[in-house]
Amino acid sequence: MAARQDSDNLAWDRSDELWEAAMKAARLPSTCRKIEAFAEKMFGKKVTLIPPLIIGGFNVLYPIQVEGLSTQGLVRIPCPSQPLFPEEKTLTEAATTAYISIDANIGPYMIIQDQGSRRGMGQPLESPRENPNDTPLHSLYVKMARCVLELAQPTFPRIGALAETDPGSYDVAGRPITLNMSNMAQISNIPTSIFPTEGTTYQTADQWFTSLAEMQLATLIFQHNDMISSEDDCRNKYVARQLFRRLAKQGRLSSFGFAEDDWSAQSTTQSVPTTLKAPDGSGNFRIWSDDFRPSNVMVDDNDQILGVIDWEFAYAGPTQFVLDSPWWLLLDVPEMWDNGIDDWASQYEIRLKTWISAMEEVEQSMGTEVILLSAYMRESWESGRFWLNYAARKSWAFDTIYWKYLDKRFFGERTEGSTAEGLWRSRVHLLSKEEQAAMEPLVQTKVEESKQRILIGWEDAEARRRLSSFLFE
Secondary structure, three states: OOOOOOOOHHHHHHHHHHHHHHHHHHHOHHHHHHHHHHHHHHHOOOEEEOOOOEEOOOEEEEEEEEOOOOOOEEEEEEOOOOOOOHHHHHHHHHHHHHHHHHHOOOOOOOEEEOOOOOOEOHHHHHHHHHOOOOHHHHHHHHHHHHHHHHHOOOOEOOEEEEEEEEOOEEEEEEOOOOHHHHHHHHHHOOOHHHOOOOOOOEOEHHHHHHHHHHHHHHHHHHOOOOOOOOHHHHHHHHHHHHHHHHHHHOOOOOOOOOOOOOOOHHHHHOOOOOOOOOOOOEOOEEEEEOOOOHHHEEEOOOOOEEEEOOOOOEEEEOHHHHOOOOHHHHOOOHHHOOOOHHHHHHHHHHHHHHHHHHHHHHHHHHOOOOOOOHHHHHHHHHHOHHHHHHHHHOOOOHHHHHHHHHHHHHHOOOOOOOOOOOHHHHOHHHOOHHHHHHHHHHHHHHHHHOOOOOOOOOOHHHHHHHHHOOOOO
């Protein structure tokens, strides 16, 4: 099983075509004049656009010079046709970065001062990649750890996106918009009607884990092309997703790998002792950003941090996410690692020692009032909790991670003779009768879908009914 499963290549081709059209529209003289006029209205002064434009994955930045100001600014708008829910995304990002700039002093937003740097922390972190124990790496990690620890301090009463409810006042009032949701819609043609509805927030971590699990199931159901390689591959994916969702609904995913974990096979054998308590599952959530990574941490020529950008996929999320070590320590994601996911894990474990040392140094310097992440991060990796949270957020890495790093930890050893293609056979008996009965019709549907490469447009109500038919509620 490949570490990264395929998205819908037909949908990806369409996305590329839309991207090319969007970039042409972004560079049109008429568009540039609109940007200048908008900025002039905001500043009440003459504004001149200073090319070239800065093109990101989801946003376009227009450098501007405002008459009478000594520094340049940047007008940042969503790329046409690219982001999911662009207006909602922009309002949420503005609220999040405004809140962070007040509380943690690390985030610029929307119409922002040009810091004069196009250099992210990813560039200096490339240099010590071959020697993970050297002093420069530790020093850079200390700077990143300080950002991570500062972000982890504020708490929120619900899971969801931040909104500015009154001038200068922020609250959790919107649905989380995740990077995975964006990818589901953009490169797998998943109907957006199956996502949490606008304004939805979550009272508990278990509710959000359940929602994430249902989106994993939706990817299997609605991705028309390139989703399965065989009938057994489809069964593997179906069984894994139904079991993952059941554990979420039972409130077990939120306790896995903590001292309260009394249900997993790993906990009963005590093969990995866990001593740290699970975070409060309700009323105690923390900022999480799917796109927080070194390349979005802007630095100067001396590697001093200037600010953190790109907060569109940030929301108040489960504290469990924050207690994991960062996925970006190797700069590349595990499912895309050239030498395979097992080698990624081996290399990551080496790098993790340096990261935890840096985090401990920062924790000591910030005093006793901060949440201490280093011990939780170490235990998260040892227990496999790191993989659980990563899989919950990654539809196309989910299957390999589930069967390689989670299934045995959850349910124990599989029956002898289980092949990679037939992993489902050792777990299908754990499904309910209704879930088992729904499997073969889905398998046949996916096989038939694979014979015709088209993109399907689902009516909202029809898509919701289709997903609901696999939830058995």
